[in-house]
Amino acid sequence: MQTQFHELPAASAGTTRRLRSLHFGRAETGRKAYLQAALHADEVPPMLVAQALAERLAALDTAGAIAGEIVLVPMANPIGLAQDLQGTAFGRFDLATGVNFNRQFRHLTPALAPLVEPLLCADADANTRTIRAASRGLLAAWQPATETEALKRLLQTLAMDADLVLDLHCDNQAVVHLYTGTPQADAFAPLAGYLGAQALLHSEVSGDEPFDEAAARIWWELAERFAGRFAVDPLACLAATVELRGETEVSQELAEHDADALVAFLRFGGHIAGTPPPVPPACAATPLEGVEPVTALTSGIVVFAKAPGDWVEAGEPVAEIVDPLTDVRTALLASVSGRCFARTARRYATRGMRLMKIAGATAYRSGKLLSL
Numbered sequence: 001m002q003t004q005f006h007e008l009p010a011a012s013a014g015t016t017r018r019l020r021s022l023h024f025g026r027a028e029t030g031r032k033a034y035l036q037a038a039l040h041a042d043e044v045p046p047m048l049v050a051q052a053l054a055e056r057l058a059a060l061d062t063a064g065a066i067a068g069e070i071v072l073v074p075m076a077n078p079i080g081l082a083q084d085l086q087g088t089a090f091g092r093f094d095l096a097t098g099v100n101f102n103r104q105f106r107h108l109t110p111a112l113a114p115l116v117e118p119l120l121c122a123d124a125d126a127n128t129r130t131i132r133a134a135s136r137g138l139l140a141a142w143q144p145a146t147e148t149e150a151l152k153r154l155l156q157t158l159a160m161d162a163d164l165v166l167d168l169h170c171d172n173q174a175v176v177h178l179y180t181g182t183p184q185a186d187a188f189a190p191l192a193g194y195l196g197a198q199a200l201l202h203s204e205v206s207g208d209e210p211f212d213e214a215a216a217r218i219w220w221e222l223a224e225r226f227a228g229r230f231a232v233d234p235l236a237c238l239a240a241t242v243e244l245r246g247e248t249e250v251s252q253e254l255a256e257h258d259a260d261a262l263v264a265f266l267r268f269g270g271h272i273a274g275t276p277p278p279v280p281p282a283c284a285a286t287p288l289e290g291v292e293p294v295t296a297l298t299s300g301i302v303v304f305a306k307a308p309g310d311w312v313e314a315g316e317p318v319a320e321i322v323d324p325l326t327d328v329r330t331a332l333l334a335s336v337s338g339r340c341f342a343r344t345a346r347r348y349a350t351r352g353m354r355l356m357k358i359a360g361a362t363a364y365r366s367g368k369l370l371s372l
């Protein structure tokens with residue numbers, strides 16, 4: 001294993017921040033998996049999972065069992081991690097700009113297409129290498145204006161040439177669930193099975209360029225653009241956001257379970273030598289456009305009737321809102337049937353607040369599909 005430290009450009013005089021990438025196996029083969037934890041810095045469960053995963057990967061590396069390279073960033077966001085506001089962790093948004101740390105990565109397709117067009121050929125592997133080299137050049141040319149942009153460029157560069165990218169997060173209160181691109185939803189069914197995920201959500205474009213999508217969508221977009229002319233593998237980079245339950249579900253037992261599941265999936269994908277364990281049955285993949293973000297229609301105290309993991313029928317009450325000014329109680333009803341996979345940790349709602357997510361099977365939303 002090799003450890004690299006990456007220093008970010010100081011946002012202010014007298015400060016420096018750095019992060020660490022762990023490199024297991026050998027880079028020469030070109031085969032690569034990339035995993036990072038806690039891009040949303042207040043999401044602690046993935047950071048402990050990364051500890052357990054690093055131990056396993058180090059042992060596998062010593063045994064010569066890592067095929068190619070596996071890169072792990074156990075703490076992906078030192079900027080957000082330091083944003084502690086009078087006792088409350090604030091790791092989701094950059095305080096300087098208000099921008100979500102998992103948005104506004106570079107969408108490279110528009111710049112890549114004209115750059116690679118004269119270089120592509122009939123050999124899909126050669127085209128993968130060409131597109132990765134061009135992506136590297138585009139990211140190298142990105143002049144970050146801020147410390148946060150420099151972080152985003154660094155993370156995207158570390159992941160850009162990987163065959164598999166897993167961005168490890170968690171929700172407020174949740175069961176394990178995954179987000180990925182529609183063309184690769186099937187490819188992540190085994191990971192959903194190993195992790196025991198209860199929702200596998202997919203979309204072509206979820207909006208605002210989250211990390212996993214920036215890594216993966218260039219491939220199916222370029223494959224579509226050059227269809228019939230050049231061979232481009234639409235799945236050259238499989239990428240997913242993995243939500244490891246709720247924000248306080250930090251335990252050694254869960255971390256070991258999740259690290260074992262990730263190792264099983266890495267083995268399934270050929271990143272680790274050996275036979276993978278049998279894949280447990282996975283939840284069905286459902287469109288992100290089918291997720292109902294149950295929204296508070298009035299303000300008040302939130303009393304949930306459903307918890308993450310519960311099945312919900314359309315028309316069933318999922319929560320009651322109690323107005324402390326008028327004593328009026330308002331039932332919130334689900335409008336779709338599906339698995340409740342996440343809910344807010346707050347128990348007072350302002351009007352319009354999103355309280356719960358239900359994975360409906362039928363697409364009905366459009367536009368920007370992710371929460372803020």
Ligand SMILES: [Zn+2]
Binds near residue numbers: 040043102169170
């Ligand atoms: Zn997150």
